[in-house]
Amino acid sequence: MPRTARAAVHAGTGDRLEIRPVTVADPGPGEVLVRLGASGVCGSDRHVLDGEWHLPSPTVMGHEGAGVVEAVGPGVQDVAVGDHVVLSWYYPCRRCRACAQGKAWACTGTRSGECLLPDGSTRLTGEDGGTVYPYLALGTMAEYAVVAESAAVRIPAEVPFDVASLIGCSITTGVGAVVNNARVPAGASAVVLGCGGVGLAVVMGLALVGADPVVAVDTSEEKLAAARSFGATSTVRAGAEDVPARVRELTDGGADFAFEVIGRTETIEQVPGLLATAGTGVLVGLPAEGQKVAIDVLELAESGKTLVGSNYGGAVPSIDFPRLARLYLDGRLPLDGLVSHRVRLDEVNEAFDAMRAGERTRSVVVFD
Ligand code: APR
Ligand code: ZN
Secondary structure, three states, X not given: OOEEEEEEEEOOOOOOOEEEEEEXXXXXXXXXXXXXXXXXXXXXXXXXXXXXXXOOOOEEOOOOEEEEEEEEOOOOOOOOOOOEEEEOOOOOOOOOHHHHOOOHHHOOOOOHHHOOOOOOOOOEEOOOOOEEEEHHHOOOOEOEEEEEHHHEXXXXXXXXXXXXXXXXOHHHHHHHHHHHHHOOOOOOOEEEXXXXXXXXHHHHHHHHHOOOOEEEEEOOHHHHHHHHHOOOOEEEEEOOEOHHXXXXXXXXXXXXXXXXXXXXXXXXXXXXXXXXXXXXXXXOOOOOOOOOOOOOHHHHHHOOOEEEEOOHHHOOHHHHHHHHHHHHHOOOOOHHHHOOEEEOHHHHHHHHHHHHOOOOOOEEEEOO
């Protein structure tokens, strides 16, 4: 039986979301119906609202979510009704070369970037009967979502939904950049540019693996205070201090690892200059489509530095989501500290405005 869900819908233009009803059809073969418990408000949704990335529309926004399996389609084996699941914003196809190599994060068979389920359609329709697209084949800013089976990963029910939702994007992206992409060893020095939801997860990952010192950089004192509480050993206020000079001073000439977690060309260009000889820069922040940066190539080559692109923290959702949930339950990652504001679905535009103003660690939409 199809059901109606309240959803935050982007018409395709303008930066506002409208709360509208959408019809959610039953899950088809290999699909799962999820009743959302929470959906994080992430920087990647904002890229879309601000016209920096383009999608099919109208779109139910949200790609950082968790909830309960309400129904499963024919042939579903990995999850059952009543399971608590974190949603992955790409569903690995499990057939392409990257999936076969265990690099699910680089899956080329997924259609999630087109906001389509594996069969090339969606289960959402609007009031006019037209197709509605779920952002990244999830659309978590809605009471219900139909997702591909491989996008729904079971986690222990003791993890609260607000924390679980963030495992679906910012936490996996940030902690994964440290442990999967950069493989930071204990005692290495690190700097983190940008302490939003993703950057703070990088700081937590660095504290988890024992990096030292951990220097956090942001324009906002509130974000820097949060970074200190999650394990940053020193902080630098961008805009008020000379960031490269201060970072080099705090890291004895340059850091072993530098993470850019803002997605601005100016700060990406700063990365090589923050590194020690043979250091590694990890590019986590995503700029607008088509943006290019200028880098001193001779300096980069001669000093043997590495720049690494990091997407979704190099994660394999079925491995990384339960692992992060367990680290949280065992008290090794203080993930609940990331949730600064719990909001209702109809307060979502204010949450994006706060993000644009550089305020709030992370807003999370919670559903009844
Ligand atoms: N220098 C230092 N910090 C800055 C600067 C700057 N020039 N400009 C912005 N910031 C800080 C903001 O104050 C904010 O704390 O960067 C942070 C960005 O965080 P959010 O807007 O909360 O975004 P987040 O969800 O963390 O995502 C960051 O990672 O995955 C990508 O698409 C995502 O590009 C986005 C980035
Ligand atoms: Zn995200």
